Amino acid sequence: MSSTVTPSRSSSVPKIPVGVLGATGSVGQRFITLLRDHPWFELTCVTGSDRSIGRRYGEAAHWALPDAMPSAASNLVVERTGRGLSPQLLFSALSSEVAREVERDLAAAGHFVVSNASAHRMDPDVPLMVPEVNEDHLGLLERQSFPKGGALVTNPNCSTIGLVLALAPLHEAFGIEALSVVTLQALSGAGIPGVPSMVALDNVVPYIGNEEEKLETEPLRILGTLGPHGIEAASFTVSAQCNRVAVSDGHTECLSLRLRGEPSVDAVTRVLESYRSPTTAHLPTAPDLPIVVTDQPDRPQPRLDRDRGGGMSVTVGRIRPCPLFGIKMVVLSHNTLRGAAGGSLLVAEQVVAKGLIPGLRAPSPAVRE
Numbered sequence: 150m151s152s153t154v155t156p157s158r159s160s161s162v163p164k165i166p167v168g169v170l171g172a173t174g175s176v177g178q179r180f181i182t183l184l185r186d187h188p189w190f191e192l193t194c195v196t197g198s199d200r201s202i203g204r205r206y207g208e209a210a211h212w213a214l215p216d217a218m219p220s221a222a223s224n225l226v227v228e229r230t231g232r233g234l235s236p237q238l239l240f241s242a243l244s245s246e247v248a249r250e251v252e253r254d255l256a257a258a259g260h261f262v263v264s265n266a267s268a269h270r271m272d273p274d275v276p277l278m279v280p281e282v283n284e285d286h287l288g289l290l291e292r293q294s295f296p297k298g299g300a301l302v303t304n305p306n307c308s309t310i311g312l313v314l315a316l317a318p319l320h321e322a323f324g325i326e327a328l329s330v331v332t333l334q335a336l337s338g339a340g341i342p343g344v345p346s347m348v349a350l351d352n353v354v355p356y357i358g359n360e361e362e363k364l365e366t367e368p369l370r371i372l373g374t375l376g377p378h379g380i381e382a383a384s385f386t387v388s389a390q391c392n393r394v395a396v397s398d399g400h401t402e403c404l405s406l407r408l409r410g411e412p413s414v415d416a417v418t419r420v421l422e423s424y425r426s427p428t429t430a431h432l433p434t435a436p437d438l439p440i441v442v443t444d445q446p447d448r449p450q451p452r453l454d455r456d457r458g459g460g461m462s463v464t465v466g467r468i469r470p471c472p473l474f475g476i477k478m479v480v481l482s483h484n485t486l487r488g489a490a491g492g493s494l495l496v497a498e499q500v501v502a503k504g505l506i507p508g509l510r511a512p513s514p515a516v517r518e
Contacts, residue, residue: 168194311482399451461488
């Protein structure tokens, strides 16, 4: 990260035990690395498939990240995903098929589940969160009927998160009337083992199952308003085309926007450059700058820009006139950090900081270094 948060030595509040569901997969492994030395959370539980249950995590996980597996995680015994897990706070890296079955059941058993899966993102009582953008949507938790303090919160699709972070300040400042977005999405978004090499090499695949539908609906929910009857979605139209490209990490998105009032390129650039997030600035995983604007003509690029802000910042470049819609630009975000495990971790930090999980509070005070 561009900055870190460490608990005060005088803090008497112990770290919060957490678990990772589906810990052996690609997103699960990102959770494991991000939880290493986290100032608020301590990994005490991992779950996996039937073939992994009862084995040490270090033996069960085919580790695919460049950093070494954290030793504390490697010695944990993989448990079954279901009721009876000890941590109250759980991160879900489950496939959507499995998540649909178990996440609400775990919430009903009293767990607070922060999910990266798509199964419950559009449920009317489930917040779909980008913490800098729609903190007020956590009010939906009051509509959930889980007993014992249980709850379910989701983060969006990996391509949606970077897109929404770039859209939010523009929607607030001007109002969006229409959006066309073309994505160039990294191979890591397909998980492990992912796209076969003979399909990915020397190729662009112009189809990712259900991706365009998510990109055309999720931003409208996130940028919508919370009212007495739930979320009222934003009213602009989104047209999305999604492509898989031979890049390891980092989703690139080419946007054309119609904004109310036809603001100039300079006005749009100023809004993006000045964007800050007082709702997340104090959280450990939050970057100093949610949006980094570059004026270099050939940026952003995945290899050069995906790790900005520890992989949690979104890079925006090539802001210029569009002859059809008025403004166009290129947005880049790290799909497995900001777009998956890191996004979920930031959501969990936000709900803990707001005191929304009964009995849990963050070690405090927290000091940025």
